Amino acid sequence: MERRERPVLWLSRRLPIALLAAILLGSCGRVEQPLNSFDSRGPIAERINELFWPVFWGAAVIFVLVQGALLVAVFLFRERKGKERPEPKQTPGNTRLELIWTVVPTIILAAIAVPTISTLFELAECPGDAMEVEVIGHQWWFEFRYPDSGVVTANVMVIPEDTEVCAKMTSDDVLHNFWIPKLAGKRYLVPGQETEQRLYADDPGDYWGHCAEFCGLSHARMRARVVAMTSTDFDAWTANQLLPAVTPAPGSEAERGMEVFLGGTCIGCHIIDGANNPDPETLTVPAPDLTHFASRGVFAGATLPAQLDPTQADWEAGLRLWLADPPTWKPGSFMPELGLTADEIDALVAYLSSLE
Amino acid sequence: MAIDVAADTVEQAETTLFRRPRLTYGFWSWITTADHKKIGLMYGYTAFFFFLAGGIEALLLRIQLAGPDGAFLTAAEYNGLFTTHAVTMIFLFVMPISAAFFNYLLPLMIGARDVAFPRMNAVSFWIFLFGGLFIYSSLIFGTSPPPVGGNLPGGAADASVLGSIPNSGWFIYAPNSGATYSPGTAVDYAALGLQILGVASLISAVNFIVTILNMRAKGMRLLRMPVFVWMTLVVALLLLFSLPIIAIALFMLTFDRQFGTLFFVAEAGGDPILWQHLFWLFGHPEVYILILPAMGIVSETLPVFSKKPLFGYPAVVFAGAAIAFLGFGVWAHHMFASGIPTVAQAAFGLSTMTIAIPTGIKIFNWLGTVWGGRVRLTTPMLFSLGFVALFVIGGLSGVTHAVVPSDWQQTDTYYIVAHFHYVLFGGALFGLFAGIFYWFPKVWGRMYNEALGKWHFWLMFIGMNLTFGPMHWLGLQGMVRRTWVYPEEAGLGAGNFVVTVGAFIIALGVLVFMINWSYSKRRGRVAPNDPWDARTLEWTIPSPTPEYNFAVEPTVTSLDDFWHLKYDEDEEGRAVRKEKADELVDNLIHTNGNPDHEIHLPAPSYFPFIVGLGIMFIAYGIMYHTRPYGIPMLAAGAFVTIGALFAWGSEPLEEVGDDHHGEEDDLEPDGSEASDHAEQQH
Amino acid sequence: MADIAHGHEEGGGHHQLTGIDSRKLGMWVFLSSEFLFFGALINNYLLFKGRDFGPGTLYPVELYDIPFTSISSFVLLMSSLTMVLAHSALARGDQDQTKTWLFATALLGTIFVSGQFFEFGEFILHGLKLNINPAASAFYMLTGFHGLHVVLGILMLLVLAFKSMRTGGLSEAEGLNVELVGLYWHFVDIIWIVIFVLVYLIQ
Incomplete structure (x- = not known):
């Protein structure tokens, strides 16, 4: 991941792909966006969007009006070659106009403020029975x-x-x-x-x-x-x-993995209830409890496996990548590169995958 | 009660060892100058140099983010670059280039020969320069190991060169900026560097305030000052009242990191949220410090290029002051998600909305200025109109942040990045470019190249919208700020690619500008003295500006005095150029270019430069106080600084034996040292 | 601030539209900023002093020696009086008295700072270290920065006093410096009164 490429090379390789992607996106529409806040799936996010959209459209109208006025002004009053415009009137201001564009925005803002405050109090704190x-x-x-x-x-x-x-x-x-x-x-x-x-x-x-x-x-x-x-x-x-963690079948790859886990530095930080039960106080660094590791479907800060719908192969590939070298995937990681052999990694993958 | 000035000077000279430098050209003249114009140019060039650095940083960031899972930069490098990009653009580019405008133009616009304290002006520049160099010296000396207990890829002990520049965000949030989570010196370079820059800004703020209050031309009442001068005053006041707060916050952080205090150490009862309050109590006024100078500039250019007075001058002035005043009461809108009480969120949401009112007034008044005018679409006018258009977008997205629950979704995403770039890039930067082109002929006596100027504008305008427009959507679609990679699965690749393309178009625009600048200032068409048919005092003197600014000190009888010299109004209120206008202008400029006596100017001095240097070494000393060379460095820095200040105080008023001295006691007192005459004659 | 105090040829725009000498105006403007500087520091202390940092820790308030600090506060207050006397002596043209009162002010300031050193020493001996809890950190930072301001004031006073001694008197231009240092000195004094009341007396 941290491999460096020369920027020119890198760009030349990406440019056509990304351009293509941009065109495809434009033509065939929607891309899955799992972090999209517009796609609300619950009442809280929904309320926020219900608040946002009217404000957005209001802002859009103001945008069109102001930019339109600016464009019209420039278009109407610009100097062109050969067409001398008369000297303009020297208007230093207009109290009534200025009053209007002070008061009207104030009213608009007040109109926004009311739902803002009510939604805020509605959403900010948890109800007692949650x-x-x-x-x-x-x-x-x-x-x-x-x-x-x-x-x-x-x-x-x-x-x-x-x-x-x-x-x-x-x-x-x-x-x-x-x-x-x-x-x-x-x-x-x-x-x-x-x-x-x-x-x-x-x-x-x-x-x-x-x-x-x-x-x-x-x-x-x-x-x-x-x-x-x-x-x-x-x-x-x-x-x-x-429940405590499943105990791997004797002689299985997973059992070998458990031995690697128990024999290595892993137990300095991680707990697998049923395999090692250390006093949590003695652990060096807080680290995820791995008792039901495989039931989560993701690991490494929920960044691996990276795929939207990972297959078993994706899962194992991700786990291998992680176990081989955590700081490269997650720089600064408190889990160091452990120097595991390929064999040990295989065993650990089997064991960890069994921890449903 | 007058004391003989000559005698006084001799007496001074006897009590000191120091001679004042006398050079007026060449390298040393720049080092020792106390001329506000030279200082202004130095500010400008230095700021532009940092702008290029910040721009290159931005391009590197955009290359990394052009596609998902970028592999061009490491995490440490990305963090260093995004932090330093922000620090550079805010503190080393927009603030000092605004200072460049203030320095160069403020005395000219109020009809003065210099600022109130010319050497303090020089010292603030040198402190700024050394502060900037100090921050950037982290490239060479900075270290950035992983948090205590963490591991870098390949077991490295320290991040690479680019990873060791300040890397905890320009907001330096505690406790991530503390010694446990950011060991090494990268954060110290930011904390101490910003402290140094603060000193520089504080000195200029005091200087500008006093200059404006005390040194205006005769008859220039406060409400006859150009809006740009007003905005300078407002910015200086904002600096005056916000800098002490960030100074305290930075001291607390530095003490936490260096001397074991516990202000932000949560485990020991410290309060990380306190940092945010202090930071934004400074940081929000800072936003207006960045934008108000640009607002001042377009308030000068729009009337000139529309041939109309500014629509609602008092309203524009008061709106600027109101923005600044309200700006101190909205800081917590940066913290809506931080868990502050709901009532506080409501209050700050409302106060934030009120800022939109004076901002709106300004925008509508600018529209009113253009409406019905004779609009000349020159490059500075294009940039001014671009400023208005883009600032409207930034202002509108700003209102959506005040809608607190919406902000919970928006905050810390690219939506915010989009917003503040519309305000600071589309706003501040476009305004500043408008100013650069508008005053170009004043500074160099030559015209910039109009064709290149327009290319520059359109490239910037299109590039800017391509870069920051899509960010609104990206942010709300899940693009989190300050992340060095985003996964392909988040579906954000296409938008980010467009953004990167836009960034390179901006870069192209900057390149065109550099060509225009360096070509035109030497080879450009020779500029007429009043090329824009302008309204303010700086155009009543020859271009390039003579060293003494005004041979005859102006007297002002109205707002836009120079305009009224040239134009009358007919019964309909239309402008009518006076018959003798050209002659009047030529005479005025001729008189101002040919003094009938020698004019006294602030004498140069070595010491501002030395003070700046000394302060930088104090900062190194504090940072390395646990190393053997730290304390000596600190002591040497303090010795040099205090020594230079003392020497500064003992410096003769001017060099004994200055040929022209003594013969002009009877002349108009001018500049700074001559002011003593004035005092003594009271 | 030293540059203002020493910058005797600078400032004083010839118009002086405000009617106030530029250097004096500059000092006022600068002090208004300093006001917020100390405001933030005091606020910091007030914020932390009431918090509970667990058992076994020590709070500044437990160690205050009010009579001692009252006396040193009184000394600083008196130094404002001697500062005024120095200034009025100069206005009368009495160079000897000016010199004397300048030295007296510096001396009283030095006594105050020594008292603060003694107080810090006592506190540290009792275990109130800078890094024992945030309240202690805030206390030292507040009083320390105030002390630093007093020390700078003393330095400026001494520069003026010695100059007067060497040249046999201060010129009118330097007289303004006495006024500027005086302004600064009174400011530092007033800030101390605020600190004394808010930090020491109101518990």
Whole structure:
């Protein structure tokens, strides 16, 4: 990923492709945009868009009027060769006009202010009966804790559909910002403080998120997912998450992977409930709990596997890439390059993939 | 009660070891100058040099982002470049190039021979220059290891050269900017460098305020000042009241990093959000510091090229002042997502909306100025009209930020990047280019090339819209700010590619400008003295400006005094050029170009340069105070600075034996040192 | 600020539309900025002083020696008086007295700063280090920056006093410098009164 190319070469290779892409995009329309805030999938994001669009169209009208006036003025009153215009009237101002263009914008702004303030108070704070999920920001991944059930997970926040969810957020290190564009706006995660974010998904689905506040080297690699499911699925998910990790079959590749895990530096930071159960206090760096690693479908700050609908092969390729060299994918990463052999990586892939 | 000036000077000379430099040309004359015009040019050239650096940084960023998963830059390099791009464009380009305009034009527009404190003017330039060099010296000396415990690709201990420039965003948010998360010196270069630049700005602010209050031509009441002068005053006041706040914030950050204080260390009870409050309490007025000079410039150019007075002059002036005043009450709109109380969000949302009112007044008054005029579409006029058009877009997207819940979606995305580039690139930069072309003949006595000027405008205008227009959509479609890569799956590739193409078109425009500038200032057509049929005092003197500005100090009887010298109005209110206008103008300019006596000008001095140098070494000393060479460096810097200030104080008023000295005690006192005569004659 | 104090040939635009000498006006303008500088520092301290930083830490307020600080505040207050005396002596043309009062002002300032050094020393001995908690950080930063301002004022006073001693008196132009340093000195003094009340007295 960090491989360098000469810029000229790089551009010459990309230019035709991107140009083509731009044309294709123009002709055949929509591209999947999992972070698109216009494509709201819940009432909170919806309310924000309902507020945004009228303001946008209002602004568009003002835009057309003002730019139109400017163009007309330039067109009407410009000097052209051969066509001398008379000397203009020296108008120093016009109180009535000036009053109008002070008062009218004030009225327009007041008209915007009313829904702004009401929507703001409607959306800013969680209702009392919301389901709570604790969100803890780390460089560069989100941790999710469910106080009701005791589930601890990372990168993927699972919520039931049609349910008011309140994310109670804080940070373990620097500022982060939790943004699930299709479900809600942004809210910071501040070390030493607690902030709230309302989330609500109308339907089951996979909603992308991104850390939006600059949080150091790998800010770009700090994403998240919110997975909404039916309440039955959610209960099943919760029950599964509370179980200890599956023990691999004796003699399997996965068991070899477990040995690599237990014998290496992994256990310095990671927990797999059932394989190693260290005192969390003794861990060097906070790192994702891997007990149900494979159930999440994404890892490395929800950036791998990169595909929208990854296949098993994508998953394994991503995992190999990550295990071989974490800092290259995620510069600054607290997981160092471990110097694993290809053999060890294969074993770990098998083991981690089994941790449903 | 008058003391004999000559005797006083001799007495001074006896008490000092120092002779004042006397050179008026060549390298040392620039180092030692106290002439506001030379200082203005130095500000301009330095700022433009930094503009090129910032522009190259922007292009590198855009190459990286041209397609998804770019591999042109590393994460560290990207972070360094986007931070330094912002720091450069804000503090090393727009602010100093505005200072260049203030310096060169302010005395000319108010009919003075120099600013109130010419050597302080020089010192603020040198401090700025050394501050800028200090920040950029991080390219060589800066270090940027990963956060404590983290790992860089390939196990590297430190980021590459480009990764070691300031890299925590221009807003330097705590705690990411703290010692744990940003070890190394990259952030120190930003914190200390901005501190140095702040000192420079503060000195100029004091200088400009005093100059405007005290040194206007006879009869130039406050409401007869050109709008540009008004905006200079407002900007200086904004600087005066916002710089101390950022100074404190930067001291806190520096102390946290260097001396173990805990202001922003969350684990120890520090408050990271406090940084944001302090930063934006400065940072929002700063936005107006950047834009108001450009607003002042187009308020000069639009009337001239429409042949009409500014529509609603008092309203435009008061709107500018109102923007500045309100600008101190809106800072938390940068923090709507930071978890501040809901009531505070509501209050700051409302206060932000109110800013749109005076801004609207300005825009409508500019429209009113153009309407019904005789519009000459010269390059400066095109840039001024471009300014209005683009600023409207930036202003409208600004209103959408005040809609707080919308801002929760917009903040920290490219939508914001689009907004402030429309305001600062489409706004400030277009206004500044309008000014550059408008006053080009004044500075060089030659005309710029109109054809190249128009190419420059259209390339910039098209490039600018291609670059920053799509960003609105990209942002709301999920393009997060300050990310060195975006995944292909986010579906943002095509838009980003257009943006990159636009950036290169802008670069082409800048190239055309550079050709125009360097060609025209030597070979351009010789400019008439009043090429634009202008309205303000700077056009009543020969071009290029003589060293003494005005041979005869002007007296002003109305707003746009120069215009009324040339034009009457008929019964309908139409302008009628006076019969003798040309003759009057020629006479005026001839008189102003041929003083009948020698005019006293502020003497050059070595010490402003030395003070600037000393301050830079103090900053290095603080940063490296734990190294063996740090404290000596600090001591040497402090010694040089204090010594230079002391020497400055003991400098003779002028060189003993100056041939012309003594014979002009009876003449119009002028410039700065002569002011002592005035004082003594009270 | 030193450049204003020493910049005796500069400033003083010949019109002086405001009727105030440019250098004096410049000093006023500069001090208005300084006002916000200290405003931010005081605000900082007030923000942190009430916060709880856990058990086992130490707050500046626990160590205040009000009688001691009152005396040193009184000393600084008196230095404003001697500053006024220096200025009025100069206005009378009494060069000897001017010199004396300038030295006296510098001396009182030095006593104040020494008191602050002593106070810092005591506090640090009791364990109130710069890095013990943000309240302590803010306390030292506020009082430290104020002390630094006093030290700069003392330096400027001494420059004037020694100059007067060497040349047998201050010229009229330098007289303005006395006024400028006086303005600065009174400002620093007033700021201290504010600090003393807000930081030391109101707990």
